[in-house]
Every structure is written in structure tokens, then in C-alpha cells.
Amino acid sequence: MIQKKTGRALATTALALLLSAGVVAMQPQDAKAEPQRGGTVQLAVTPEPPSLMLGLFQNGPTQMIAGDIYESLLRYDTDLTPQPSLAESWEISDDQLVYTFKLREGVLWHDGEPFTADDVIFSLDVFLREVHPRWRPTVNAQVASIEKTGDYEVTITLNEPFEPIMLSFEVGTTPMIPRHIYEGTDYRANPMNATPIGTGPMKFVEWDSGSYVHLERNEDYYLEGRPYIDEVYYRFIPDAASRAVAFETGTIDVLTGGSVEIFDVPRLEQQDNVCVTTAGWEMFSPHAWVALNVREGALAEKSFRQAMMHAIDRDFARDVVWSGFGTVANSPISSRTLFHSTDLPEYAFDPDRARELIAESSYDGETIDFLVLPYGETWTRWAEATRQNLEDVGINMNLVTTDVAGWSERVGSFNFQMTHNFLYQYGDPALGVSRSYVSSNIVQGNPFSNVMGYANEEVDRLFAEAANAASEDRPALYQRVQEILVDELPVLWMIEMDFPTVYRCDLQDFITTAIGVNDTFRDAWLQQ
Amino acid sequence: MKAFFKRFARNKGAVVGLIILAIILAAAILAPVLYPTSPWRMVTRPFLPPMSPGGFWLGTDALGRDVASGIMHGARVSLIIGLVSTLTALAIGIPIGALAGYFGGLIDDALMRFTEFFQTIPAFALAIVIVAILQPSLYSIVLAIAIVSWPPVARLVRGEVLSLRTREYVQASIVIGQSTSRIILTQVLPNTIAPITVMASIMVASAILLESALSFLGLGDPNMMTWGYMIGAGRTRLIEAWWISFFPGVAIFLTVLALNLVGEGLNDALNPRLSREGG
Numbered sequence: 001m002i003q004k005k006t007g008r009a010l011a012t013t014a015l016a017l018l019l020s021a022g023v024v025a026m027q028p029q030d031a032k033a034e035p036q037r038g039g040t041v042q043l044a045v046t047p048e049p050p051s052l053m054l055g056l057f058q059n060g061p062t063q064m065i066a067g068d069i070y071e072s073l074l075r076y077d078t079d080l081t082p083q084p085s086l087a088e089s090w091e092i093s094d095d096q097l098v099y100t101f102k103l104r105e106g107v108l109w110h111d112g113e114p115f116t117a118d119d120v121i122f123s124l125d126v127f128l129r130e131v132h133p134r135w136r137p138t139v140n141a142q143v144a145s146i147e148k149t150g151d152y153e154v155t156i157t158l159n160e161p162f163e164p165i166m167l168s169f170e171v172g173t174t175p176m177i178p179r180h181i182y183e184g185t186d187y188r189a190n191p192m193n194a195t196p197i198g199t200g201p202m203k204f205v206e207w208d209s210g211s212y213v214h215l216e217r218n219e220d221y222y223l224e225g226r227p228y229i230d231e232v233y234y235r236f237i238p239d240a241a242s243r244a245v246a247f248e249t250g251t252i253d254v255l256t257g258g259s260v261e262i263f264d265v266p267r268l269e270q271q272d273n274v275c276v277t278t279a280g281w282e283m284f285s286p287h288a289w290v291a292l293n294v295r296e297g298a299l300a301e302k303s304f305r306q307a308m309m310h311a312i313d314r315d316f317a318r319d320v321v322w323s324g325f326g327t328v329a330n331s332p333i334s335s336r337t338l339f340h341s342t343d344l345p346e347y348a349f350d351p352d353r354a355r356e357l358i359a360e361s362s363y364d365g366e367t368i369d370f371l372v373l374p375y376g377e378t379w380t381r382w383a384e385a386t387r388q389n390l391e392d393v394g395i396n397m398n399l400v401t402t403d404v405a406g407w408s409e410r411v412g413s414f415n416f417q418m419t420h421n422f423l424y425q426y427g428d429p430a431l432g433v434s435r436s437y438v439s440s441n442i443v444q445g446n447p448f449s450n451v452m453g454y455a456n457e458e459v460d461r462l463f464a465e466a467a468n469a470a471s472e473d474r475p476a477l478y479q480r481v482q483e484i485l486v487d488e489l490p491v492l493w494m495i496e497m498d499f500p501t502v503y504r505c506d507l508q509d510f511i512t513t514a515i516g517v518n519d520t521f522r523d524a525w526l527q528q
Numbered sequence: 529m530k531a532f533f534k535r536f537a538r539n540k541g542a543v544v545g546l547i548i549l550a551i552i553l554a555a556a557i558l559a560p561v562l563y564p565t566s567p568w569r570m571v572t573r574p575f576l577p578p579m580s581p582g583g584f585w586l587g588t589d590a591l592g593r594d595v596a597s598g599i600m601h602g603a604r605v606s607l608i609i610g611l612v613s614t615l616t617a618l619a620i621g622i623p624i625g626a627l628a629g630y631f632g633g634l635i636d637d638a639l640m641r642f643t644e645f646f647q648t649i650p651a652f653a654l655a656i657v658i659v660a661i662l663q664p665s666l667y668s669i670v671l672a673i674a675i676v677s678w679p680p681v682a683r684l685v686r687g688e689v690l691s692l693r694t695r696e697y698v699q700a701s702i703v704i705g706q707s708t709s710r711i712i713l714t715q716v717l718p719n720t721i722a723p724i725t726v727m728a729s730i731m732v733a734s735a736i737l738l739e740s741a742l743s744f745l746g747l748g749d750p751n752m753m754t755w756g757y758m759i760g761a762g763r764t765r766l767i768e769a770w771w772i773s774f775f776p777g778v779a780i781f782l783t784v785l786a787l788n789l790v791g792e793g794l795n796d797a798l799n800p801r802l803s804r805e806g807g
Contacts, residue, residue, distance in 0.1 A: 241764055261764060263590070320574055320591060372750060377764060380746070385591055388568050399750035401664055 033508065039526035040231040041507065043254040043517070044243045048236040052204065052213065053193040054175040055123075056131055063172045064256055065213050065234045067518030069110075070175035070198035073101055073120070074166075076514040078282050080337070080427050082166055083513075086115070086176060086199065096161035096470065103152040107222045109178050110197045110204070117148040122179035124156075131187060134173050134431070138165065142468075160468040164428035170283060170515055171200075173426075201227035201522045211236060215521075228525035240376065244268065247502065254507070256517050257281065257499030262323050262378050265500050275505040278325065278498040280516030285334040285432075286499065288326075288422040290386065290492040291411070295453040298363040299417060305489040307357035309347040311393040312386055314494055316349075321382045325500060329493035332485045333433055334425050336496060339478040344486045354393040367396040371411070371419040374404050379420055386420075411447035422497060423448055427514070429478055430467035437490060438463050454490035535797040542793020548786035552779075556607050559600035567601040567753040568593060578771050587771040589762060595772060599779050602755045606783065609670060609739045609754075610732040616674035617731060618724065621681025626712055626720075628682070629689030640686070643679045651676040655738060659747045666749050669742060673735045684727055688720040722798035729791035733784040740780050755780050 049061035054070045073087035082090075087101040107115040125146040128135040139146075142162040149155045158165065168174055176199060181192050196204050201223075202215040213234045217227055235252060237243045240261045246252040247260075247268060257280070260268070269276045290312070298304045314328045330347075333340045368390075372383040380401075387397040402410065410416050426432035435441050435448075439455035459481055466477035501517060503510060506527040513519055536542055565571070574592040576584050586595040628639040646654075655672040662668035692698060693716060701711045742748055743756030744763075755776035762772025 263765065267768065316570070320570075377761070380750075381591055381761070384568060384750075385570060388566065388570060391566070392569075401746065401750045403660075 033527070035225075035228050035508070035525040036528055037225070037228050037230075037525075039229050039528060040233070041229055041254065041521075041524070041526065042233045042235060042252050043256055044237055044246065044252045044259045045234045045256050046236065046238070046240075046243065046259040048210065051193060052196045052207070054171065054196070054198075055127055055177045056188060056193065058133070058172055060258060063515075063518045065215075066175070066196060066198070067171050067200075067515065068202040068215060068232070068521045069196050069200045069204055070171050071200045071519075072169050072171040072174045072176060073103075074169040075519065076167070076170055076283060076427075078279055078512075078514050080167065080282060080514050082169070085169075085171075086120075087169070092166075096163065097158045099156045099158070099165070100149065101154045101156070103154065104222060105152050107199050108220050109180075109199055110218065111178075111181075112220075113178065113180050115176070115199050116151055117154050119176055119179045120154045121146055121148050122183060123177040124154075124174060127177045127182060127187065128174055132173070134426070135168065138162075138168055138431075161470055162430075162468055163471050163474065164430040164467070167283070167427040167431060171519055172515065200519075202232060223522070226523070227521050228523075229521055232521060240264075253504045254510075254517070255502040257501050260500070260502055261376065262325055262500070265325070265502060266323055268502050273505045274502060275507075275510075276500050276502050277511055278500050280501065280511035280513065280520075281499055282336055282514040283427050284424040284515070285336040285427075286422045286424055286497040287329060287332075287334050287493065288420065288495045288497050289329070290494060291416075291419050291421045291452055292489075292491060293414060293417050293452060294490055295414070297366065297368075297417070298361060299368070301361050301363075302488055303357045304361040304363055305492070306347070307354040307361065307393065308390060308395070309489055309492050310350045310357065311354035311395070312389045312492065312494070313349045316389075317382060317385060318495055321378060321385055322495065322497075325498040326495040327498075329496045330486070331482050331493065332437065332491075333429050333478065333482060334496050337425050337427055337429075339429050339475060341479050341482045343479070344482055351389075351393050358394060363395070365394075365396055367398050369398050369400050369417045371407065371416045372399055372401045373420040374402060374407050382420065408447045411451050412445045412449075414444065414451055414453060416451075420494075421447070421491075429463070434463035434467070437485060450490075452490045454488075456484065456488065459484055532797050536793045539789075539793040539796045541789045542796070545786040545789025545793065548782055549790060552603050552783055552786070553607065555600050556603040559597075559604055563594070563597035563600055565597075567597040571597075575765075575769050577769075578775075586775045587769070589758070589772045590765060590769070595758070595775055598753050598758050599755065599775055601753045602758065602776065603779065603783075605666075605752045605754045606736050606739065606780075609666070609673070610736040610787075613670045613673035613677070613735045613739075614728050614731045616670060617678040617735075618681055618728060620674060621678035622685050622717070622720075622724070624678075625682035625685025625687075626689050626717060629686035630693055630708075630712055630716065632690075636686070639682070643682050646675070647679045652738065652741065655742060656745070656747060659742055664742075664747050664749055666752060669739055669747075669749060672742075673738050676738070677731055677735065681724070681727065681731075684723060685720055688723060689716055692716050692719055726791055726795045726798060729787055729794055733787035733791070736780065736783055736787075 045061045045064050047061060049059050049065065051057045052062060052066045054062060054066040071086050073085060075083045075085045077083055086104055086107065088104045089102045091100045103117060109115055129139050142158050142165060144157045144159050147155050178197050181197060182190060201218050201221050203218045205214040205216050207213045215232045217230050221227060237246055243255060243259055244264045247255050265276060268274055292299045292305060294300050318326050318328055327335060331341060331344055370383055370387055373379045383399055387399055390397050411419055423436060424432055436450055437454055438450065438460050441450040442453055443449045462477050462481040466474050469477060508525050508527055509523040510520055511517060512523050570592040571594050572582060572584065572588055572592050574588055574590050576588040578587040579585060580587060584594055588594055624639050628636040655676050658672035658675060659668050698711060698715050701715050740756030743754045744760035746760060748754050748757045758776040759773045766773055
């Protein structure tokens with residue numbers, strides 16, 4: 001027997017409540033307003049992406065722009081409930097092994113070719129299996145077969161139940177790639193990479209290097225009347241202060257998350273017709289922490305790490321450094337995703353307790369280097385505040401600055417003692433959390449692997465078991481793993497970050513999904 | 529000596545400069561007494577305007593750190609970097625200039641081409657590259673400033689030595705058989721001290737400016753509170769909190785102005801025949 005499954009409605013209701021609490025200022029929208037056609041929207045994106053070919057590049061800016069050119073099988077509500085996109089409907093077998101996707105008929109690629117099941121097979125089984133850093137491990141480890149079971153039907157069979165696969169069909173992880181353009185070619189050398197062809201609501205027009213990317217309305221889009229906006233420009237302005245000025249003077253309509261310095265947000269928000277939202281990052285739920293190289297010295301000692309956690313004033317970081325944006329993090333799993341446990345011990349800001357723990361540890365006054373994350377001013381200020389917190393309890397700290405390449409190189413080769421870092425959670429611990437703590441991911445060359453060198457067999461086992469467990473067994477396993485990690489502190493969790501998007505309130509239905517401004521222009525329209 | 533001070537004091541600007549310099553020096557020395565805690569410490573609410581109650585005369589910055597404390601502690605760093613990097617530049621420039629000027633010929637050509645090689649590279653760009661390669665720290669910054677500021681010293685000393693070595697007392701020393709090194713050290717160099725002193729006072733000022741510029745760009749030592757760092761960190765908040773950048777800017781302005789005034793006074797005092805009053 002086969003049951004229709006569209007989401008975990010009950011389980012996610014509580015999550016939706018939490019998320020709405022995180023929304024700082026959503027302009028009340030007139031629910032009855034009828035969408036209007038027309039208009040041009042200018043967005044600031046930073047930095048300029050290396051390419052718009054979303055299958056080959058997954059940089060943040062690439063996703064923000066190409067997320068409207070390409071589409072995947074599904075979209076996700078802000079509570080991570082799957083919604084139809086190129087797949088009209090889907091069915092999951094009772095044993096949670098067979099996923100059948102019914103595709104929408106009559107969809108055309110931007111060059112006029114029809115989109116069929118062959119394109120899905122090519123994308124998932126051939127192209128992305130070869131090149132995509134997140135889809136590749138999932139498809140290789142979990143998927144037994146991907147088959148065409150009709151011109152507009154695709155069936156994916158798993159080796160074992162793997163619930164998180166339903167979160168893999170967003171446009172950044174599995175963008176649909178046109179088979180007629182890429183099959184049998186050298187993907188990276190394909191000249192069509194410069195003029196991406198997708199099925200999305202927006203078509204690529206022009207990329208004026210160093211200046212802007214221009215997209216226009218896809219006249220043949222399969223949803224009647226959509227998209228509503230005629231033209232979109234993504235502009236590249238290198239300096240954060242200039243971007244804020246461009247917004248204030250009206251050159252730019254949207255400052256995408258990350259392109260505005262957090263401390264400018266309250267000032268911009270006070271102006272007329274300016275809306276700020278922190279929604280649209282639910283799939284990513286960026287989790288910021290201080291990574292500790294736990295291989296040697298005092299940092300290898302649990303009690304010393306616990307002392308540091310008590311010494312760092314995370315409320316101060318949230319309220320002052322991050323201008324009140326974000327939520328203090330208490331666990332490896334973000335409270336904005338599933339499986340976050342609220343039943344965990346908390347490390348309160350308590351310098352006295354920190355001094356006691358340090359006295360008990362073997363720390364004897366050696367200087368500890370803190371590598372500053374070179375992502376702009378806010379991170380530098382945060383490093384300075386963290387250093388002061390730790391010096392206040394008697395830990396000698398030394399800040400070390402470097403550039404982005406130097407940071408990646410040093411952290412990726414484990415040549416650091418402490419540094420800030422933030423990672424995306426991708427909606428499920430099996431996709432975005434376990435990678436930071438399992439010992440099999442202590443690999444050189446990637447600053448987002450288990451660079452701490454943390455190894456615990458119990459943690460490895462629990463994460464592996466939880467990934468393939470039946471839905472009802474997973475919460476208990478993740479509860480246990482959170483308890484261990486919160487006690488051992490391989491990293492010091494700081495803040496569940498908010499990346500506010502600042503935009504003109506005339507833009508309606510602007511952020512409606514869990515991947516932010518990446519796939520916004522299917523629904524967005526301009527109040528005129 | 530008395531005549532020296534008399535001539536120095538005749539330049540009113542120089543006296544004012546000396547007073548300002550004395551105040552800054554006092555601030556640098558008294559910083560740990562008046563502000564015993566680290567200037568990095570978050571002591572109160574952020575963005576307090578100047579003259580706030582609680583003794584925050586110059587306000588607080590984005591993290592609630594006391595701007596006045598930062599300026600006092602920053603004075604130490606600025607003066608130390610200015611002095612040490614100038615001494616280092618002199619230690620490189622004087623020997624090269626002296627050798628080139630005294631021996632002339634091929635040695636002169638070789639040393640001067642070497643000097644010109646450094647002079648053709650824009651000083652600030654070279655300083656940025658050196659600091660970026662060596663990682664920002666007190667040592668790399670001092671080294672970078674010294675490396676970009678020694679060529680003018682070498683050229684000045686060379687010119688002085690070139691004219692001094694033809695003087696009769698130098699010729700006499702050669703005739704009586706003094707060793708070359710002894711002639712350079714005891715007969716020639718002591719007579720170049722006056723112009724070098726004047727130049728050094730200006731170099732300290734430009735070293736402070738250079739360090740501030742590096743810190744402003746985020747290439748300062750991240751563990752040392754400096755004026756340039758304070759301006760750079762406050763720059764993006766200039767609209768809401770002007771005082772974070774303004775007061776360190778005033779401190780740099782006054783220090784550099786004072787050093788230039790003192791340099792001019794020294795010039796008048798040490799070169800009476802060249803001074804504008806005509807002696």
C-alpha cells in the first residue's frame with residue numbers, strides 16, 4: 001500500500017512558531033491584494049559570483065541569482081514542508097524506500113525544448129552525481145536507483161530509509177540541468193555555462209562583468225500569469241557602505257542577506273517604505289561557533305573548553321556585536337530546524353565559574369591564538385569582544401588576522417587554535433550537522449569539515465544510526481548525541497545567525513520559501 | 529647649548545609643538561595609571577556620546593570601549609612605533625649613505641641604484657605588501673615603515689658626506705694615517721648629526737601617519753590599540769557616532785603637527801645660517 005505524504009504538519013507547527021518569533025519586522029501584508037504585473041527590481045548581491053551555472057557552482061551569490069533561472073523538483077515552505085515545483089506530486093512507499101515523483105507536463109526550457117523525465121534522470125543520476133559536493137555523497141551512499149517510470153514520472157529507490165532525502169530537492173542542491181545541452185560534453189568547459197538555460201521564472205539576458213547581471217521575465221513560464229516582475233538586475237557594489245548608500249538613494253531596491261552590514265540595518269529600517277525580514281534562511285539556519293583545535297594543549301581538555309563557554313558573553317555578542325539579530329545557540333542543532341533539543345544543560349555567562357574550571361585544568365598561562373574570520377567588520381569586533389571575555393578570566397589571548405584565502409588555508413590544514421566559523425544546517429542534522437563532528441570527516445583542505453579533530457566513537461555511531469533510522473526513532477538518537485556534544489564542546493556554539501534582507505515594502509510576497517531570496521521571483525510582485 | 533635653546537625658542541611654533549609633544553608623552557606614560565584596565569575592555573554601554581556621566585569624556589565605541597582610554601594607550605603605541613621605526617630606518621640609511629658618499633665611484637653607483645630601486649616603488653603600497661606577507665604585528669609594521677623610509681636618509685647622508693670628505697680636516701686625518709672607519713665615524717658622521725636630527729623628527733611624524741594608515745586598512749597589529757585602528761573601526765559609524773573616529777583623528781593631527789613644528793625649530797636652532805631670520 002502506498003500513502004500520500006506531503007509533510008510533517010504537526011511536528012513543524014511548533015517550528016513555525018519559533019521561526020515567526022525570529023522575524024524582526026515583517027511588514028503586515030494585505031492578504032487580499034491582487035498581484036500586479038510589471039516593474040523592475042534592482043538587488044545588491046555581494047561578492048560577484050564566479051559563474052551562474054548552479055550545477056557546477058554553489059556559492060551564495062550564484063544561488064541568489066541562478067535560483068530564479070533554474071528549478072528543482074520541490075520548493076519548501078518556511079517551515080521546511082515540501083511544496084510542488086517541477087514535481088507536481090510525489091508518493092513515498094510505506095517502507096520509506098521508494099519515492100515516486102510525478103512531473104509537471106508542458107514545461108519548457110528557456111531555449112524552447114520540452115522538460116521531461118530524461119532531464120531529471122540526467123541531472124540526478126549523471127550530472128549532479130559527478131559534480132555536486134552535497135548531492136554526490138547522498139546519491140552514492142543512500143540511493144539504489146533512479147529510474148524513469150514514465151515520460152513524466154521518476155522513481156528513486158533508497159538502500160535504507162533516509163528521511164532527509166526529501167530536503168535535497170531544493171534548487172541549490174539538485175538544480176535540473178538541460179540534458180540536450182550537457183549530455184556527452186565536458187561540463188566545466190561547456191560554452192553554454194556562460195548563458196545558463198533553466199526552466200525557472202526568470203531568463204538570463206546579460207552579465208556585464210563587474211557591474212550587474214540582467215534577467216528578464218520568462219514569457220513561457222508554466223504558471224499562468226507568472227512571474228509578475230518584468231526585469232531584475234543583480235548589481236555588484238564592492239563596498240558595504242556604498243551598498244547602503246545605493247539603497248538609501250533608491251538605486252537599489254533590495255539589500256540581500258549578507259550584502260548589508262548588520263549595524264546598518266536598524267538605521268535603514270527607520271526610513272520610509274523600508275522593510276526588514278530575517279525569513280528565508282530556514283533551510284540554511286546558519287549556526288555560528290568558535291571552532292577549537294582539540295588536538296593538543298589546554299584546548300584538548302573538556303573542563304577548559306567548558307570554562308571558555310562560561311567566559312564568553314553570548315548575549316552581549318547578540319545584542320551589541322550583532323545589533324540584536326540572532327538567537328543564542330545552545331546546541332549543535334539549530335533551534336530553527338527539526339531535532340533541536342530544549343532539554344540540555346545551558347552554559348550561562350559566569351566568569352567566576354570559568355575561573356574555577358580553569359584553575360582545575362592544566363592551563364598554565366600559555367598564549368592562545370585566535371584566528372579572526374576575515375568576513376568584515378562585525379566578525380573582527382566579535383573576535384575582539386571574545387578575546388576580552390577570555391582575558392577577563394585569565395586566558396592569555398592573541399588575535400591573528402589574515403585574508404580569506406589565508407583563513408581557508410590555515411583552517412583547512414588544521415593550522416589554528418581557535419577561530420570563528422558558521423555553517424549551514426540544510427534542514428536536517430544528517431545533511432548539515434553531522435559533517436562537523438564525525439571523525440570520518442576529519443579531512444584536510446576543507447575549512448568546513450571536522451577541522452577541530454574531534455573524535456568520539458559514540459557520536460559517530462549515533463549520527464550514522466540516526467541518518468537511516470525510521471522517522472519515529474530519530475529524535476531520541478539526536479537527543480543523545482546533543483547531550484554528549486553539549487558536555488564535550490568540540491566547538492563553542494555562539495549564535496543562530498540572522499541575515500536580514502532589507503527591501504522596499506512595495507515588493508510583495510517577496511520571501512515565501514525556506515531558501516530566502518534565492519527563488520523569490522516566481523511569486524514576488526511590485527505594488528504600483 | 530644655551531644659544532641652541534635660544535635659537536629654538538625664537539621659533540614660537542616650535543615651542544608650541546614641544547608643549548603638545550610633552551602632553552602626548554605624558555599621556556603615553558600615564559595611560560596605565562589613569563586607565564589601568566585594558567583599552568579593549570567593554571566597560572559600559574556602546575555608543576555613549578562624549579561628556580557622558582561616569583567619566584567617559586570622549587564617549588564609547590561600538591562595543592562600549594572607552595575612547596579616552598584608547599587614545600591614551602594608543603599614544604604609547606604610536607610613539608613607540610614612530611621612534612623605533614625611525615631608529616631602524618636611520619640604522620639602514622646612515623651606513624649606506626656614508627659609504628656611498630665617502631668612497632664614491634662604483635660603490636656609490638651600486639648603493640645609490642639600490643636606494644633608487646626602493647624609491648621608485650610607492651612607499652605605502654610597499655608597506656602594505658610587506659605587512660600583508662609577514663602577517664600584521666608590531667615587528668612587521670616597524671620593519672615595513674623602516675624599509676620604506678630609509679632611502680631619503682641615505683641620500684641626505686651621502687650628500688653631506690660628499691661635501692664633508694673634501695674638507696681640510698678630513699684630508700688631514702687621511703694624511704696622518706687614521707683608518708677609514710675611524711675617519712667616517714669620528715670626523716665625518718658627527719658633522720651630519722644636525723640635518724639627520726631634523727629629518728628624524730619629521731620621519732617620526734610620517735611613521736605615525738603610515739602606521740595609522742595601515743591600521744585604518746585593518747593591517748595593524750590586532751592586539752594593540754592604536755589611533756589608526758580606532759578611526760578605521762569607527763569609520764562605518766561616522767554618521768551615528770562621529771566621536772569614535774574624530775578624537776583619535778585629532779590626536780594624530782596634533783602629534784604630527786607638533787613633530788613637524790619641533791622639526792622646524794630644530795632646523796632653525798641647528799643651522800643658524802639657514803634659518804629664515806638669517807641668524
